[in-house]
Amino acid sequence: MALPVLEARIQKRFAPVAGSSSGSLEEASALDVAFDTPPGFTILFGASGAGKTTVLNCIAGMVRPDAGRIVADDTVLFDAEQRIHLPVARRRVGYVFQDLALFPHLTVEQNIAYGLANLDRQEQKTRTDSVLSSFRIEPLRHRKPAQISGGERQRVALARELVTDPRALLLDEPLAALDLPTKSLIIDDLRAWNLLRRVPILYVTHTRDEVFALGERVLVLDRGRILAQGTPHEVMTTPRYETVAQLAGFENIFDAEVEAVHEDRGTMTCKVMSCKVMTCKVRTREATDDQATPREAATQEVASGEVTSAEVKPGEVTPGEVTAGEVTAGAVTAADPPPTVNSALVLETPLVRTAAGSRLRIAIRAGDVLLATTEPKEISARNVFPGKVFTVERRDVIILARVQTTADPQVEFLVQLTLAARDALGIAEGREVWLIIKTHSCHLVAR
């Protein structure tokens, strides 16, 4: 039986920030999360400022939550009601900081043995030797942190925490600075170590690639709330919320209205009702709701949550759609409404339980849009419509083209293609093209 080894319910309100962009002293940020972390890797994913590090700091005991309960391996670390707040030194939680914080005046071996002071010498030596060999840093034993490489330092930092047999391991982007091969070798060793011990590992990152590379589970955090959780594939490839879609790299997001529902075919048609909702950047905290008082903001959240469940019911999906992980309803805050248009563009999308006339959002990856220079006939893709290229941008070996639709020049798509494809089709500014999008490349996202 797999026990949920780390349970956290954390609520924390932070003092208003004076001199914020809105100039409002009312603006306060709050953290409100609840999750269970079973043994193995769990990714805590979110943009900068989402509250990822604060979650770790609360679990580690460096920040005291206002309310909630944190339990690791059957030990209560924090309980607001019972007034339990174990001091950092007694939590036995491993925490690897972004800057690693190796003790510069101690050797690798001394760094690793630092947390074993309460054990006798023989036991210290046995444990240190074992972890030194597991992380392949035995030859570095007598060196100081300044005398070893970056990747080696990461290994020492991990070993130093793991040797103490922690109840849980918290990693705050410790591998962010490393190249991919070095990183994956370290992760392999960490996984191997953890196979026997089954410690819950909470790994914070803001990089999408790391989510797919590491995660058995992912928690998506935005503005102090968990938006979605599940396997990386579920959460990241079929995002239920706009924020998740943005974080997961869906470059094209549109407001849309359901025009017709074809239950027999498992599809529906949606009319695009806005220009692109977002650019590739994650929305910053300048939306109007930030200026509202916390109470007003909360009301807005509840309101939008109700709308969500009434219209798109994220939990009820047709069998045709990949089942996503749990979705926390009522967690999406209202964003700036994009300029509304009443375009003639209609997209065919997968079916969700909803009625004609309801509003939702459609997210499409730039890499899922195909271009053709002549009108494709007899093609399985259901969304085929003409457009015109108006900018072409090169990023390394990737070409990003912005294409206006002929149906409505205000509606534009970002399309990703290869250098070879650009040259073969002669994609350049002003080129008339056909856009092709499969039905299942149109992901429906709650607003």
Added chain:
Amino acid sequence: MNLQALWLTIRLATLVALALLVLGLPIAYWITYSRWRLKFLVEAVVALPLVLPPTVLGFYLLIALGPRSPLGRWWQALTGHTLVFTFEGLLVGSILYSLPFAVQPFAAAFAGVDDSLLAASAMLGASRWRTFRRIILPLSVTGLVTGTVLSFAHTLGEFGLVLMVGGNIPGVTRTVSIDIYDKVQAVDYAGANQTAQLLLVISFLLLSCVYAVNRAVGYPAGFGNTVPQRKNKNGAAGA
């Protein structure tokens, strides 16, 4: 040369430096890590001797240690003699006078230790005391050396305070700087020069020591995941 005065001065300076090592560490620790709102007042008091004329400090000490003050009376009841114009009185005055020269380098060194190292130490189960002993102190070596040597050197050279609190009693409170003053008053320029030169050389040597130690032991402040600062030329020297 007045060897008696020299011996007395060195004894005094050594005791002051040792006393400040013991007293200064907790004060510096408190100044560095306390979150008390009125901490700045304590910092100002500790720094006062830097700006106050030694005669002012000496004057108040004279009163505070004299036979009419509670402290002076207590000391008299305990030992049978007053604190003023004694070596002990001189010691107390010198400790106060050199306090900032020890506490400020200590506190600066403590503040230079990366907070994340302290957090890491706590995460690994270490108590505050263990963190202080194993992390803060070793990483503050340069500050400890600086503070101790500065308080020693500063005591060597003090004059006004000694005159006010200690007077000029040979073998008890007559220090080297007073001796130089006496010799100049007596138009013994050769004798004054001899002693002055000795003080100059000692002070220079001490300060050179401070800078040499700082250079040799210096851990880069805020050491984290940075590029190695001092690369070991032999590569794996320890391996």
